[in-house]
Amino acid sequence: MAGRVKQTRTKTMIKFTGKTGLPRTTASLCPECGKVIKAVLKEKEGKVLMEKTCPDHGFFWDLISSSVDIYLRMEDYAHDGVGLENPYFTESARCPVTCGMCTLHKSHTSLALMDLTNRCNLKCPVCFANANAAGYIYEPSTEQLQFMMQSLRDQKPVPTVAIQFSGGEPTLSPHFLWAANKAHEMGFTQIQVATNGIRLANDPDFASQCVEHHLHTVYLQFDGLDDEIYKRVRGVPMLDIKKRAIENARNARSPSWAPEGSPRRPLSVMLVPTLVGGFNDHQVAPILEFAIDNLDTVRGINYQPVALTARIPDEDRHAMRYTQSDLVIELTNSGYFEKTDFFPVPSVAPISQLVSIIHGTPKLTMTAHPGCGVATFAFVRDRKVVPLARFMDINGFFESVEDLIEKFEDARFQRLRTTMSAAKMRSQMAKFFDFDHAPEGMTEKNVLRLVTNLFTEGNKAALSDFTWNTLYVGSMHFQDSYNYDIERLKRCVIHYTSPDGRIIPFCSYNSGPIYREEVEQKFSVPIAEWKENKRAAKTVTRLEVMGTEGEVITDAQAYIEASKSVQI
């Protein structure tokens, strides 16, 4: 943010255009037939419920939030995006059947997910994508992957900067390292993988190879600190695998391209627990403690309340339902946080808008619905945890940012826009910080850069002159057809890519209309045919065909054996 503020006007955010408050109506889906039906969101006994009636399948209700206060507070921070300048569908948009994106969609991509394969080295009963069950292999070619990445980079007004390789188990794809490298070449600045950690734990060189190929962060499936949980939900004990994966990430070698003398950095890990009510929700605090103890490598936690996509008897479904508010309450009970430390994803949109104006280019602006996700940041050293909101007047800061945006966009303040230096802006913002309660070493000089980076990029490198670790604690509650809210979907910021160039919101890809099935069937081959093609190859390893016969490999020796070439 050095130098003068640039003059170019950019717009990535507008005031929220959706309905707020309770009761209110929205559009949802019938969980039985998938028809779009009206739903009512209402307060009942301090909770927020969704109620809806399908003319053919009757009445359904679901818990949206276990605290009306937490739910309504999040709405105060809602902002909308400006949509896409170049959507795939330009006519007859109808949500949720014209995903691709369409003209109705309000947000650009904050994080793109790209499935590299539907093969996996586990057989989780709760999996979205599973080659064994599907009977076909979806494994895009390098040409298809490059085309998909290009469609993300071509998105306007904001080219996608964050990509996460997913699956199946993406590290089984023969193209995984190639894809990470290609993403870097194509200008993605956040390159991630969502993994169960088996390869990372068992292949001692894999973490270094990831770093060498520009991978930044491992999103590690992490359902708790009790092997009974893994046995039930993943089919095998996995705690040791998770710990070994983190250890290997910690010990990753510096890449050959790192400037000489630069410090070695571990491969960053984000823990990703799927939370199921009455099953592993008691693990929220232990997972937090585990993260605090491993902050040299673990950047944070992204808790995911389970999306109940399978057919489940009503009584069980209500018991398994876990909401954002449950999480906020549980984290508050941990003693480290207060409820007001948590903010919804779109709360940071004004900061991105301001940065866009200052830089003269539209920047990534996260305008998800306030019901989709919450997050907080804290600084940690020697197990002392200082949440950002304890020494920062976040509401005052947000208001001041919005005020500056208004001024910068007003022609009468043209002079201000051209004369306000970044240093002056920094000192104006510094008044929102209580340096007496800030972590030691936080100064006026670094505070704005620090906060801007946290909110817009989550980039730990920005903190190189500051010795406290940062801890991100957030969540994303993916939807299922019981709690489906099309107003949330239209604002979705997490998008899948398809080999035909479409970009599809997560919650319509995996639930509701379930575009996953359509995309995979269109671009996949039957398992037998796929194996025949592999046989034609000169050499093939068991890893390259793993996941086609339901095999599970978790121990290191078996994994190394599987890396060797075999005849199939």
Ligand code: SF4
């Ligand atoms: S979810 Fe978005 S892209 Fe899909 S149909 Fe609705 S508005 Fe269009």
Ligand code: SF4
């Ligand atoms: S993935 Fe689902 S929960 Fe997340 S932003 Fe998109 S619509 Fe909301």
